[in-house]
Amino acid sequence: MSDPFTFSETLRQLVDASGYTPGQLAQLADLPKTTIVNWLNGRVIRPRHGDPLLQLGRALRLTSAEMDDLLTAAQHPSLHEFISQLDQSIRHTLPEQWLAPSTNHLPTPFQAPPDIPYFVGRETLLTELQQALQQETHQTIYVLHGMGGIGKTAVATRLAYLCRPFFEDGVLWARVDISEPLNTLQSVARAFGYDVSGHTTLTERSQTVRGLLAHRQALLVLDNAEASEQIRPLLPPTGRCAVLVTSRRQDLAVFVGATRWELTPFAHDSDTAVQLFTRLLGPRVAAHPPDTLHAIAQTLGHHPLALTIAASRLAYETGWQASSLLERLTAASQRLPTLHFETASINASFQVSYEGLNTAERSFLATLSLFGGDSFSAQAAAAAAACTLWESEDRLRRLASLSLIQPHSAQRYTLHPLMRDFAQMQSQDASTFERLVRYYESYLQTHPPHTAALQLEYDNIVHLLEQATAAEQEATLPLIIALAPYWITQGLYQAAVTYLARGLTSTKHTDKRPWLLRYRGEVARLQQEMTLAESLLQEALALTAAETSLHTAVLAELGVVASCEGRTAAAATYFEQALQAAEQERNLDVLAVVLEELGMLAISAGDYEKAAVYFARGLDALREHMPGGVTLRKSWGAIHFLQGDYEQAAALFNTAFALAQTAGYQSGQATLLNNLAAVDMVAQDWSAAVEKLHQADTLAQQLAHGKMQAIICANLGQVQLALQHPEQAHYTLQQAAALGQQYNVTTIMTKVDAALAAYAQKQSLPPNPTIFI
The missing domain is CATH 1.25.40.10 (Tetratricopeptide repeat domain)
Structure with missing residues (x-):
């Protein structure tokens, strides 16, 4: 077909070729002369109705191709489509050649890449997207966003095949990150038989292609968008043409008002990952224990590309067993290097987003690798990065907009395990670890063991303890001491034993050792190891100065040990000493323990009245103090x-x-x-x-x-x-x-x-x- 120029240009060429003047055409076509003049002069870019154009075409004795060009330039349906919508009585008045079937019909374009044979999961998402795309008209564009390798292109490809029968004018596909908009527009035009190379400016070519798409029921997939400028010139007018965009970014201006879906890893409680292994391994999947495959999926955070690479290596490389692959993937230093298969690489996929960051943002992302829990707060990130809270919030929003991290809840974010590995590989300020330890030390002082706020940060704090090098062990001692009451109240005795023992082995500071001994002794008592408990607590008592809160707490705990062993008199002595000291110090935590234990001794002796006196005395002193007021x-x-x-x-x-x-x-x-x-x-x-x-x-x-x-x-x-x-x-x-x-x-x-x-x-x-x- 000829180049679909603007309407005025196309009409002027046809009128010049006919030799008619505007006045003559007005008489022949039964149209106002001013209308024709306005069309020729470009005052009217798009005639509202197509019927006057048919009248003019008859007067000019246009061929089917010429009439088709004129209608297309006016952003109306093609001649064939237009005629199909007319009443039979009107069709008889049209030139016969216009009614003849087109002899140069192009095949309906379908430019989607090959469907993925091992595609699994995403059933609900596909249903929602298909319902949205298969509406008669579209008021917004549709956006699939998510982190690198999460499966955006795979989902878009599957959708293209599912929706192919609905889009009668075809499915168009463009990798907008590697193709200039001018070239993409030329590709779209060629799919419908037009050559727009004559329009050398982006504005002209965009306007022309919009005219081509205005009345077509087509799906335009714009894959891997990185900027609004890559998308905006390609968008058709609002109408029957649907646009699906995939992107890692969430902050593009062109997405404002768009209908969005975020792609996340496969659900951890689903069998989607095992389905993927089964698709790629086929009958050989039976050679690999399902539990091991589940463990691999868990280790990889159910990330689709990572799972595909792991399954591909199992399927197509010799010598691998699921157990040996799991062992390699479990080693944090080996995880990302193992996740490559020819050109497919998790590291390379993440690197694309990373390169879009400035120096400060890169350093900030590296800092986030210190968080090992399900989520972390903007406040903790600010402390670790030595920046203000506002700076932390802005950087977190920026990283989230690039799908490098994901929002979790109010003021909290989450980092995918593989992205944590990637961030950990980047250069990091040596003092970051120490700053985060100090932040959590302060946090634990203001959030007692019974509060939900402590549980929120628990995994992050334990991750710090686990990541501490031999040189950093000393710095974590305050965290171990502050966490000990939490481990004890939650019954996490093994964790308490592990970290308290580690602290006792590493500590060179006598001021920390008695605290570690005090809590280790309490855990030993709770585990019914009374001899060990007595020994540890006596050592702690010897290292603490009298008239200190720690000395008082150790006395109280020695009293509990004695009570458990049935040494009632010794227990009462310890409790009385601790009670006197606690009242002088206003040490409410110890006061609650001592008065409760004295009450228990009274209950054991059958003296409920005396026990009630102790409890009443405790409540009078403690009122709503936590947890004493409850206990x-x-x-x-x-x-x-x-x-x-x-x-x-x-x-x-x-x-x-x-x-x-x-x-x-x-x-x-x-x-x-x-x-x-x-x-x-x-x-x-x-x-x-x-x-x-x-x-x-x-x-x-x-x-x-x-x-x-x-x-x-x-x-x-x-x-x-x-x-x-x-x-x-x-x-x-x-x-x-x-x-x-x-x-x-x-x-x-x-x-x-x-x-x-x-x-x-x-x-x-x-x-x-x-x-x-």
Whole structure:
């Protein structure tokens, strides 16, 4: 076809060739002369209606091709399309040659790359995109964005094949990052049989191609966009032509108002990764254990390109076993170097985005590699990078806009594990680690162990401890000491032992050693290692000066050890010394422990009245202090429960629970829900008990607190028996027995054995709940 010039240019050529004047044409076509003059002079760029153009074409005796050019230049449908929309009565008035079928019909263009034979997953996303693209008209462009290698082009390709039957005028495809807009526009025009090379400016060529696409039902895929200038000149008028753009960027101005979808890694709880291995390995997948393939997927963060590379190496390179590949990928220093297969490379994919950063942004990204948790805060990033909070927020937004990091929640972001590996390879300020340690040391001082805020940063802090070199071990001691109460309250004894032992081995500072000994002694006591606990605590006591808060805390802990061993007199002596010192120091944490323990000694002696005095004294001093205000109310409620005053017990448990809930004290919430369920069990309100125990169990699982789970399961199993759900009860009681043995929870074992015996004999059992005192 001829070059589709602008409407006025095309019309002027046709009129000049005819020899008619505008006045003569006006008479022949039955059109106003001013209309024709305005068209010729370019005052009207696009006639609103096509019928006057047909009248003019008849007068000029245009061929089908010439009439087609005129309509196209006027941004109307082609002659064939236009005629198909006319009534039969009007068609008879048109020249016969216009009605003849076109002899130069071009095949419908389909420029998508080959579909990927091993494509897996994304079913929901594909459905949503297909529904959006297959609308009759489109008010916005459609954008697929995500990090490098996440599968944007693969999804767009699959969509092109799925939608091919719908787009009757074809599917057009352009890699806009490697093709100039002028060349892309020429490619689009050629797909429909036009040559626009005569239009040498981007504005002219863009306007002409927009006219070509105005009434066509086509899909235009613009792949891997990096800038608005790559996209804007290619966009058709709003209408039937759909535009799908893929990009790593989220901040392009041309995307304002667009309909967007973010591509993320495959869901961790799905089998999509294993499906990918199966597609590429075929029958050979049976030679590789599914658990190992799952572990590889987990190690790679379920990143599609990384999984494809790993599966390709297993499938097409000799000597690999899934286990040996997993071993290589588990080594952080080997992970990215292993993820390459010919030209496919995770490192190269990430490098493309990295090169778009300035020096400060590159340094900032390297800093983020220190965060090993699910998410991190803008405040922590600012501290590590030694910049202001506003600078940190701006840099995080910039990295997120390039899909190098992902938003997680308000003021928090997440870094994909492979991107963390990439960031760690970049140069980093040597003092960054120390700055982040100092930040978290301060953070732990203001966020007590029972708060949800501490749990939010826990994995990041542990990652720092794990990443510390031998030279950096000393710097992490404050973190170990500050985290010790968290490990203890959450029942994470093994973690406490590991890091406290590491601290004791590395420390050269006598001021830190007694703190490490104090907490290591408490953990030993909780693990029933009383001799070790006594030894560690006595060493700590010897290293601490009298009249210090640490000295007082060690005295209190020695009292707990003595109480556990049945040395009541020694325990009372330690407690009295600690109590006197704590009251002088206003050490509320120790005061809560001592008064609670003195109350427990009184309970053991059967003196509930004396115990109540200790608890009341503690609450008077502590009021709503956390966690003492909760634990003392819980213990006082336990006295009433043991005495059969269930109403008063419930009142104290409920007050304590409200305090724990307000403070985000999850451990306290779990124990109090259990105790409130125990009150329901005595009242045989089984449905209320089940609800509370399920809530308590959920919290205990989140805390990974095995001892707590054991007690809750023991109670839940009894309730399930009472509700005549024997199979559920049997499973829950066996779980309680296993946890009880694992965590040495001797208080429940007799009750669990009795409940299991009742299950075996198909007998009922009176409620015998266990409460947290």
